[in-house]
Amino acid sequence: MINMCNFQQSVKESTRKENILDIFLTNRPSLVNKCTTIPGLGDHEAVLTDTNTKANRVKPIKRKIMLWNRMDSHALKASAVILRDTFMEKFTTTSSVEDMWSFIKSSLGKMIENLVPTKMSTTRYNQPWINTEIKRLSRQKHRRYIKAKGKPKASKEYRRYIGIKRKCEQKCREAHSKFMSDLISPENDKNNKKFWSYIKSNRKDNTGVAPLQNENGILFTDSSSKANILNDQFSNVFNKNEDKSSIPNKGPSLHPNMSNITITENGVKKLLNNLNPHKATGPDDVPARLLKEIAEEIAPVFTNLFQASLNQGKIPRNWKTANVIPAFKKGNKAKPENYRPISLTCITCKIMEHIISSNLMTHLERNHILTDAQFGFRKNRSCETQLINTVQNLAKLLDNRSQIDTVLLDFSKAFDKVPHHRLRYKLEYYGVSGSTLNWIVDFLYERTQKVVLEGSCSGTASVDSGVPQGSVLAPVLFLIDINDLPDYITNGSSTNLFADDSILYREIKSPQDAQLLQNDLENLMRWESDWLMEFHPQKCQILNITNKRTPIKYQYSIHGHNLETVDSAKYLGVHIHRQLNWNTHIDKIVSKANQTRSFIQRNLRKCPESTKELAYKAMVRPVLEYASTVWDPHTQENIKKVEMVQRRAARFVKNQYGQTSSVTEMLHHLQWQSLRERRAQAKVTMFYKITHNVVSLTAPVVIQPIVIRGYSHRYLIPFARTLTYQRSFFPDTLRLWNSLPPTIAACPNVETFNQQVQSLLLR
Numbered sequence: 001m002i003n004m005c006n007f008q009q010s011v012k013e014s015t016r017k018e019n020i021l022d023i024f025l026t027n028r029p030s031l032v033n034k035c036t037t038i039p040g041l042g043d044h045e046a047v048l049t050d051t052n053t054k055a056n057r058v059k060p061i062k063r064k065i066m067l068w069n070r071m072d073s074h075a076l077k078a079s080a081v082i083l084r085d086t087f088m089e090k091f092t093t094t095s096s097v098e099d100m101w102s103f104i105k106s107s108l109g110k111m112i113e114n115l116v117p118t119k120m121s122t123t124r125y126n127q128p129w130i131n132t133e134i135k136r137l138s139r140q141k142h143r144r145y146i147k148a149k150g151k152p153k154a155s156k157e158y159r160r161y162i163g164i165k166r167k168c169e170q171k172c173r174e175a176h177s178k179f180m181s182d183l184i185s186p187e188n189d190k191n192n193k194k195f196w197s198y199i200k201s202n203r204k205d206n207t208g209v210a211p212l213q214n215e216n217g218i219l220f221t222d223s224s225s226k227a228n229i230l231n232d233q234f235s236n237v238f239n240k241n242e243d244k245s246s247i248p249n250k251g252p253s254l255h256p257n258m259s260n261i262t263i264t265e266n267g268v269k270k271l272l273n274n275l276n277p278h279k280a281t282g283p284d285d286v287p288a289r290l291l292k293e294i295a296e297e298i299a300p301v302f303t304n305l306f307q308a309s310l311n312q313g314k315i316p317r318n319w320k321t322a323n324v325i326p327a328f329k330k331g332n333k334a335k336p337e338n339y340r341p342i343s344l345t346c347i348t349c350k351i352m353e354h355i356i357s358s359n360l361m362t363h364l365e366r367n368h369i370l371t372d373a374q375f376g377f378r379k380n381r382s383c384e385t386q387l388i389n390t391v392q393n394l395a396k397l398l399d400n401r402s403q404i405d406t407v408l409l410d411f412s413k414a415f416d417k418v419p420h421h422r423l424r425y426k427l428e429y430y431g432v433s434g435s436t437l438n439w440i441v442d443f444l445y446e447r448t449q450k451v452v453l454e455g456s457c458s459g460t461a462s463v464d465s466g467v468p469q470g471s472v473l474a475p476v477l478f479l480i481d482i483n484d485l486p487d488y489i490t491n492g493s494s495t496n497l498f499a500d501d502s503i504l505y506r507e508i509k510s511p512q513d514a515q516l517l518q519n520d521l522e523n524l525m526r527w528e529s530d531w532l533m534e535f536h537p538q539k540c541q542i543l544n545i546t547n548k549r550t551p552i553k554y555q556y557s558i559h560g561h562n563l564e565t566v567d568s569a570k571y572l573g574v575h576i577h578r579q580l581n582w583n584t585h586i587d588k589i590v591s592k593a594n595q596t597r598s599f600i601q602r603n604l605r606k607c608p609e610s611t612k613e614l615a616y617k618a619m620v621r622p623v624l625e626y627a628s629t630v631w632d633p634h635t636q637e638n639i640k641k642v643e644m645v646q647r648r649a650a651r652f653v654k655n656q657y658g659q660t661s662s663v664t665e666m667l668h669h670l671q672w673q674s675l676r677e678r679r680a681q682a683k684v685t686m687f688y689k690i691t692h693n694v695v696s697l698t699a700p701v702v703i704q705p706i707v708i709r710g711y712s713h714r715y716l717i718p719f720a721r722t723l724t725y726q727r728s729f730f731p732d733t734l735r736l737w738n739s740l741p742p743t744i745a746a747c748p749n750v751e752t753f754n755q756q757v758q759s760l761l762l763r
Helices: 004-015 020-026 073-090 097-115 132-148 156-183 193-202 223-236 265-273 288-293 295-312 347-366 383-399 420-429 434-444 474-482 511-530 583-603 609-625 636-654 663-670 675-691 729-738 750-761
Strands: 036-039 045-048 062-066 118-122 321-328 339-344 403-409 447-453 461-463 494-498 501-508 541-545 564-566 568-571 574-577
Touching: 073 097, 073 288, 073 295, 097 288, 097 295, 132 156, 193 583, 193 609, 223 321, 223 339, 223 447, 223 461, 265 288, 265 295, 265 347, 288 295, 288 347, 295 347, 295 434, 339 447, 347 434, 347 474, 383 403, 383 494, 383 501, 383 541, 383 574, 383 729, 403 511, 403 568, 420 434, 420 474, 501 511, 541 568, 574 583, 583 609, 583 636, 609 636, 609 675, 636 663, 636 675, 675 729, 675 750
Parallel strands: 321 447, 541 564
Antiparallel strands: 036 045, 062 118, 321 339, 403 501, 403 541, 447 461, 494 501, 568 574
């Protein structure tokens, strides 16, 4: 007797997999129950969603795709020449900027419409491994399912249905395997875009925006509601109704005025040619691919537009709008405050911003206006140099048997709260005036934004404060706004900044020193009040760095909130322990690296060796080497923990898991240096950069060269009482440096030095 209930249940389960994507997902459970993006050929993309219920199934969407590879380049360039000639006859630098931009935008739009071929694409069958045969089998399977519905399992119709279903699954697996082996291979894609798109599509954290709660705690799942909730959240953090009369007076400016900016055609042409053709298009709908394609012909047009915009201190209205993409940070995904707004602005405006930004930064650096405590967004400075500077100072104080109380400060929505009128005052104070100041002010004022999410848009909201995250000019403007923060620290405490990531610390010899550190915290609260910024007391932490058994204890507070004291705190991606050992940090990065290695091992097991190696070097090894000059381990246990990640990765790349196989031979065949050797090379390279002023980091005064004939490249190793200071960057690196042959130490540039050191290690 045939169990009809079981048959009907099996048929119902099959109907949930009506298209070929669902058939594939039954064989790839790691892709089920998540919403992600799968790259397609060229510009194709498809959305995967939970296939277990019909309610969550995404309907196929039709859309227009631009076929850039089929466009007529000669016709496009000829049209650009006509556009250029017409524009130059019609407009001058005194013409209305709005009229100039309207003409350019409409002309470029017509060029795209007439000269760039397009086709309609659907999300139903656009997975990159889906071919014509699979589409045909999928349709045939569906027709046979209709005939088999309600028939017993022994019937001819049901057997035919099962046969075509299995064949369809097999063909889909074969096509996917071929795609993995050929299409995303690095040799077939110079910039590996398809490879990284595929990797991104399979990450578990690539789940879009989860259902969001509004102010009343009601959960919304539709795209439009989520977009509006996020837009309201982003708008609520702005500093509204700023009181211009309460701006603090910094006194007369001691800084010279910034020189006027002259925009050259060659400079604009260079910027156009350097555009990333895959850059997301902004609200103006002018793609970077088009601007790059006609850079030679269109450069005079944009040169005149930019110069007119600068001279008049006006920008087109279109440039003041932004499409905001929400980026999840951490915490509860249902809370809109845990998302960061990333602004997609017009690409043409970004080119102009680049010109303003580079000239502004040149003025600030040339006149030494930026505080030396700031390491963020500055040339020759990085997170690594900031960490070396901070940890070295802490290790030296710890070596003197001191206690160092460290406050890790966290700003609340720092980039979004920058008050515009106060920022303008600081720009004038630091010598920015005339047309450049007028342009920046017009760029900031009367901006609007809307959140774009899953094909839906929110309403338009005004931007009352802040610098647009994602714009080119925002980092420089933020540095100017926060530049005077160290000036408020008047009691001798030390501070370091990386953009808004701030650390305040002081040597504590008595309770009076702790009180002085609290006074400096109160001074920073005064800065916060003067310039309308805001600390987040719940996220600020205290780290008492000491080896003392009975340290001096003090309860630090911000706005009456007692700050949390922790044994280990994360600063710029590195976990700093209260005793400056690196056990916690190494455990964290080894765990994260193993998770990433397992991820690529699950998803790239059928890929060629070169693809696996690329994934390891780009995704796993950087986790193990970030700022390794700071935390380079000296214990055999920690060294082994880090090396084991690479050894497991070597087995995966070589696809050899046998107990008798030699991992050492695999590493030799892959030509992978040990991570310990790579850390040693990184440390001496960093010291070379410091001594040759390649990075803006000064060696401590205790670092003295050995003045002996034949030993001009060597340095005295500073005395260390503790193992912590002995293994810190400068003392430990000097031992390695002094062992280098004089010919290597005297290399003329960093590239040659690196090559020579690597050759020495490979002997």
